Amino acid sequence: MDARMMDAMSGETMMMPGMSTMDSQLLQACMDACAACEQACTVSSTQEMSCAPACMNCADMCNTMLRSMLRMQGMTPAAMMSMLDACIAMCEACEDECLEHAGHSAVCEMCAQACRACADACLALKDSMMAAA
Template identity: 75%
Template sequence: MMDAVSKDMSAVPGMDAMDMALMQACMDACSACEQACVVCSTQMMDCAPACMNCADMCNTMMRAMLRMQGMTPASMMAMLDACIAMCQTCEDMCLPHAEMSEVCRMCAQACRACIDACQAVKDSMTV
């Protein structure tokens, strides 16, 4: 799959130098975060709305990274920033429940991993 994405990106000015390993790690983290957030949103705690929003954002980020047509460096940065912000909000909402809910703990960890992966992609784009 990454070979197809790489070919798509080579036609986009400014996106041809993207690190495919970082992109794959980011997509994997987005997928894991989306899944954890969906499960966490069923816990009926006050973090549920943040988890649902985060799941949607992670899914959107992952799909955008798979479909690079129309993506520019500025739009990629904006998407990464939005995903980081949403994951940070979700992590902040789930952490207070982490001691009493294994699901919230795992969700917060998945959010942190997604933040770190998105930041790594951003950092690779600004070098």
């Protein structure tokens, strides 16, 4: 995340409408994982394999999740939870598809790992939000 954005997030937590606080480190980890997953899925989608559609869909979802987190002022907790659920589901579906090719494709193996990391980061952020609610 941009240093200016991090400066705007004071301390360990930040405010979100409808919630007392949000862990900025978990938010940062989720944003970083979404960006990495988007990049991995984009690279993987250029391979001539059956997982390309799942990779393209996952890349789009991660990009949408990242953009939504960057403009959190308009995001309600319910909408954020739904977005996180969608991102987790898309990452898991893409991971499953890429794992089918991971044995003979380093790109698919990398993509599957990025998808798993993104799903885990989104789940950690969601759990943190649920605990703070």
